[in-house]
Amino acid sequence: MNFDPINIALSSVLILLGTALIAPLFRKNQKFMITFSFILAAIASLLAVAAGVVTVEGALVEKMVLPIGLPDLPFHLRLDALAGFFLTVVGLLSLFVSIFSIGYVKGFLGHRSVTSLVIFYCLFIAGMLSVVLADDALCFLVSWEIMAGASYFLVIFENEKADNRKAALLYLVVAHIGAIAILLAFGILAGIASGGSFSGYTFDAMRQANIPPHWATAAFALSFFGFSAKAGVIPLHAWLPEAHPAAPSNVSALMSGVMLKTAIYGIVRITFDIIHVFPWWWGAIVLTLGLISTVMGVLYALMQHDLKRLLAYHSVENIGIILIGIGLSMIFISFKLPLLAALGLLAGLYHTMNHAIFKGLLFMGAGAVLHATGERNMEEMGGLIHKMPWTAAMFLVGCLSISALPPFNGFVSEWLTFQAFLLSPSLPNNLMKLLIPLGAAILALSGALAAACFVKAFGVTFLGHWRGHHKPHHLHEVDWTMRSGMLLAGLTCLGLGVLPTMFINWIDNIAQQLVGSTLSLSATQYGWMWLTPISYERASYSGFIVFIGILVVVAATYLLLHVKPGAIRRSAIWDCGFEKLTNRMQYNATSFAQPIRRIFGFLFSIRERVEQVPHAGHKAFPKKLHYYLSVRDRIWKWLYKPVIEASFWISRQAGRLQQGHIQTYLIYSFITILVLLLFLR
Amino acid sequence: MDISLETAARITSFIAALVLITSFAMLAQKRIYGLIHLFAWQGLFLALNTAVVGYIADKHHLFISSLLTLGLKVFLLPYILYVLIKRLNIRKDVETIVNMPTTMLIGIGLVIFSYHLTAPVRELSTLMTRSTLTIALATVMIGLLMMITRRNAVTQIIGFLAMENGLFFTATSATYGMPLVVELGVALDVLIAAFIFGIFFFHISTTFDSLDVGQMARLKEDEMNE
Numbered sequence: 001m002n003f004d005p006i007n008i009a010l011s012s013v014l015i016l017l018g019t020a021l022i023a024p025l026f027r028k029n030q031k032f033m034i035t036f037s038f039i040l041a042a043i044a045s046l047l048a049v050a051a052g053v054v055t056v057e058g059a060l061v062e063k064m065v066l067p068i069g070l071p072d073l074p075f076h077l078r079l080d081a082l083a084g085f086f087l088t089v090v091g092l093l094s095l096f097v098s099i100f101s102i103g104y105v106k107g108f109l110g111h112r113s114v115t116s117l118v119i120f121y122c123l124f125i126a127g128m129l130s131v132v133l134a135d136d137a138l139c140f141l142v143s144w145e146i147m148a149g150a151s152y153f154l155v156i157f158e159n160e161k162a163d164n165r166k167a168a169l170l171y172l173v174v175a176h177i178g179a180i181a182i183l184l185a186f187g188i189l190a191g192i193a194s195g196g197s198f199s200g201y202t203f204d205a206m207r208q209a210n211i212p213p214h215w216a217t218a219a220f221a222l223s224f225f226g227f228s229a230k231a232g233v234i235p236l237h238a239w240l241p242e243a244h245p246a247a248p249s250n251v252s253a254l255m256s257g258v259m260l261k262t263a264i265y266g267i268v269r270i271t272f273d274i275i276h277v278f279p280w281w282w283g284a285i286v287l288t289l290g291l292i293s294t295v296m297g298v299l300y301a302l303m304q305h306d307l308k309r310l311l312a313y314h315s316v317e318n319i320g321i322i323l324i325g326i327g328l329s330m331i332f333i334s335f336k337l338p339l340l341a342a343l344g345l346l347a348g349l350y351h352t353m354n355h356a357i358f359k360g361l362l363f364m365g366a367g368a369v370l371h372a373t374g375e376r377n378m379e380e381m382g383g384l385i386h387k388m389p390w391t392a393a394m395f396l397v398g399c400l401s402i403s404a405l406p407p408f409n410g411f412v413s414e415w416l417t418f419q420a421f422l423l424s425p426s427l428p429n430n431l432m433k434l435l436i437p438l439g440a441a442i443l444a445l446s447g448a449l450a451a452a453c454f455v456k457a458f459g460v461t462f463l464g465h466w467r468g469h470h471k472p473h474h475l476h477e478v479d480w481t482m483r484s485g486m487l488l489a490g491l492t493c494l495g496l497g498v499l500p501t502m503f504i505n506w507i508d509n510i511a512q513q514l515v516g517s518t519l520s521l522s523a524t525q526y527g528w529m530w531l532t533p534i535s536y537e538r539a540s541y542s543g544f545i546v547f548i549g550i551l552v553v554v555a556a557t558y559l560l561l562h563v564k565p566g567a568i569r570r571s572a573i574w575d576c577g578f579e580k581l582t583n584r585m586q587y588n589a590t591s592f593a594q595p596i597r598r599i600f601g602f603l604f605s606i607r608e609r610v611e612q613v614p615h616a617g618h619k620a621f622p623k624k625l626h627y628y629l630s631v632r633d634r635i636w637k638w639l640y641k642p643v644i645e646a647s648f649w650i651s652r653q654a655g656r657l658q659q660g661h662i663q664t665y666l667i668y669s670f671i672t673i674l675v676l677l678l679f680l681r
Numbered sequence: 682m683d684i685s686l687e688t689a690a691r692i693t694s695f696i697a698a699l700v701l702i703t704s705f706a707m708l709a710q711k712r713i714y715g716l717i718h719l720f721a722w723q724g725l726f727l728a729l730n731t732a733v734v735g736y737i738a739d740k741h742h743l744f745i746s747s748l749l750t751l752g753l754k755v756f757l758l759p760y761i762l763y764v765l766i767k768r769l770n771i772r773k774d775v776e777t778i779v780n781m782p783t784t785m786l787i788g789i790g791l792v793i794f795s796y797h798l799t800a801p802v803r804e805l806s807t808l809m810t811r812s813t814l815t816i817a818l819a820t821v822m823i824g825l826l827m828m829i830t831r832r833n834a835v836t837q838i839i840g841f842l843a844m845e846n847g848l849f850f851t852a853t854s855a856t857y858g859m860p861l862v863v864e865l866g867v868a869l870d871v872l873i874a875a876f877i878f879g880i881f882f883f884h885i886s887t888t889f890d891s892l893d894v895g896q897m898a899r900l901k902e903d904e905m906n907e
Contacts (some may be wrong), residue, residue: 290745553781661894662837662894663828663829666828667829669825670826674794676799681797681798
């Protein structure tokens with residue numbers, strides 16, 4: 001037994017598979033099963049992280065052939081810097097979420113058996129890890145399907161609700177349409193690579209194959225479509241806001257945090273690594289879709305009042321940001337600007353890591369809130385910061401990170417993306433010189449909207465007073481396992497924000513392997529404290545100094561307020577002499593988003609209705625006001641509904657062939673035979 | 682006794698003509714017992730043809746299949762069908778979907794079509810039975826036509842069996858018969874099919890009170906009826 005990273009990664013997958021097999025044996029003792037399985041899952045995740053970190057650090061490329069698979073078509077595994085990076089991303093969040101899950105899943109005890117949750121949780125992580133490790137189309141697709149299938153069963157875990165079943169079905173359909181597209185893309189590549197035999201199914205053969213440009217374009221289009229369906233790129237995002245709220249929160253954290261990233265991995269693997277020579281407009285497509293997803297995702301998110309749905313729409317936004325980085329990198333690489341390509345790629349990958357951690361943290365926070373209140377609707381919450389200080393603090397860290405505020409990690413990656421944008425004038429194409437910087441404006445807009453959205457999410461959930469109709473009696477802070485899961489994720493957010501140069505140094509090997517240039521020479525030339533992507537004169541950022549500055553300001557404010565007694569006074573809220581102030585009269589999620597709903601209303605189909613219940617028969621003194629609001633995605637009506645209706649129409653037409661008369665069926669076969677005889681005579 | 686290939690070809694053509702005539706007679710027959718009799722006659726001609734081909738081509742295994750055909754298709758299957766009709770008390774006349782003259786015209790069209798189809802084979806083949814291939818193919822198609830145009834399940838089965846006769850005939854005339862093992866297997870299949878049909882008939886007639894396959898359309902799920 002040697003301790004190569006690939007062996008460690010493989011053992012991590014095997015531990016997870018083994019746990020999935022062993023867990024049902026303990027189904028009689030559910031509590032023990034939960035602790036046991038999630039601790040093993042955490043250990044496996046830690047191994048994956050270790051393997052990934054070492055691989056990226058050393059820029060290793062390791063290969064392995066497993067003696068399983070179809071006859072003569074064994075599974076190939078390969079661990080290079082890119083795979084190592086995604087292995088780290090998946091492993092790191094799985095580690096945090098597994099620790100969190102020990103406490104969270106115990107919340108289901110007494111209501112239902114959690115055996116299936118435990119089994120599919122382990123299979124799900126194992127699937128994601130092996131997707132990253134796969135080095136042939138067969139192994140990749142098998143792992144991809146394990147991941148999709150396991151996550152389907154996780155989404156449908158609380159299957160007594162019709163909404164959950166519907167969401168899971170939608171997820172399954174979209175996932176499989178995507179999988180078919182990916183399969184076809186691999187089919188094209190493998191067909192060209194093998195030339196008559198089956199040997200072309202390995203990625204190695206595909207890399208060496210000389211792919212004609214039009215076939216390459218077809219393969220890229222298919223694979224990008226398939227991976228976009230998984231990643232939730234607009235307009236293929238419809239499943240995402242349905243499936244994420246339906247799944248248990250620890251699963252949502254994994255799905256949103258890392259499952260979507262496997263699609264990013266697929267896009268990078270196929271374009272940068274396997275096809276590796278492509279025209280600039282591929283990058284333009286990725287960039288455009290990224291921009292649309294970014295701005296639309298955040299606008300949809302603003303309209304939500306279900307906490308988990310809101311977070312799900314933010315995943316659409318963040319996937320958009322990652323695609324912006326990757327798209328820019330693709331444009332730069334096709335114009336032979338490797339340094340800028342490295343900047344774009346690393347910005348995208350940095351954001352991949354960041355989004356995994358802070359979105360995982362936010363979903364864990366939402367899970368903790370759900371665990372304590374049994375409520376997902378923000379309008380029914382409020383003032384939770386008093387009862388759940390830990391959760392509130394960690395959720396705040398997540399909010400600051402996702403809103404791209406320093407000193408947290410979201411800022412660094414979005415800042416790097418901006419740098420990539422602002423360097424696009426060095427492109428040789430005049431049109432793009434003008435148009436691409438406009439994308440930076442869109443990114444800035446969505447950054448601001450995201451901040452507004454998280455002011456709303458945090459403010460409505462944790463601040464103010466309880467707004468709901470029925471206040472639960474035993475609001476409580478969650479247990480230490482859940483708290484430590486969130487705390488670890490929060491600290492990682494801070495670490496990635498304060499020490500970006502170390503992280504850039506680490507992931508630089510990916511750029512070295514994929515685009516043939518490194519960023520670390522210029523990015524870290526002023527020491528570990530200053531991040532200078534291209535040159536010091538252009539732009540620089542020191543997370544550490546900003547962190548110290550913010551720390552000083554916060555400490556000074558705290559001291560000023562608390563040193564002098566009486567500086568803080570608690571009293572009743574001033575009610576303008578109205579006297580009958582109730583908790584329902586606070587700012588809520590709907591009212592907070594109202595201005596933005598007015599401005600961007602044309603993007604949604606909004607139905608608003610106000611009903612009055614008159615008092616003693618006179619209109620001037622309404623007793624009650626009812627306000628109804630429904631905001632719907634227009635894309636659903638424009639894109640999905642026609643497709644659904646068309647497929648039903650085709651099925652009905654095909655159904656007409658089935659009359660139920662034996663004679664009719666016989667005539668079909670008779671005519672078929674006659675026609676075939678006539679043509680093949 | 683030694684007969685020339687010329688004579689042999691004439692004999693087989695003559696028998697083939699008889700098979701075709703029985704096929705058309707079956708299309709025109711209105712009585713169910715008459716249909717069974719005609720089926721038995723067709724089987725007899727088939728057995729005769731097989732025996733003649735076997736003798737002239739010196740393929741002795743064809744005698745065995747000839748005997749099998751004789752036993753199975755001339756005696757056993759007609760007997761089973763006869764008993765079935767009597768037990769289940771089925772109406773004795775044949776109900777059709779398309780009327781008889783039209784069916785006959787379609788049948789003639791099919792014979793012409795199969796002449797057209799087999800023309801290239803007849804030019805290339807050197808077997809003495811090559812001219813009967815056309816009729817064999819026509820018999821298959823007429824059997825299928827009978828299945829389509831008949832309403833009663835028993836007559837459909839007879840159509841199916843006639844089709845099987847045609848296939849057997851085709852095999853004999855195209856290649857001097859299939860290997861013995863295959864023919865034994867086919868014979869067994871037909872026998873078992875007959876038993877299965879018997880069981881089906883019984884269930885259909887108890888479920889629907891008739892053997893009209895049109896009734897089975899009721900089994901189909903239909904949103905109109907819901």
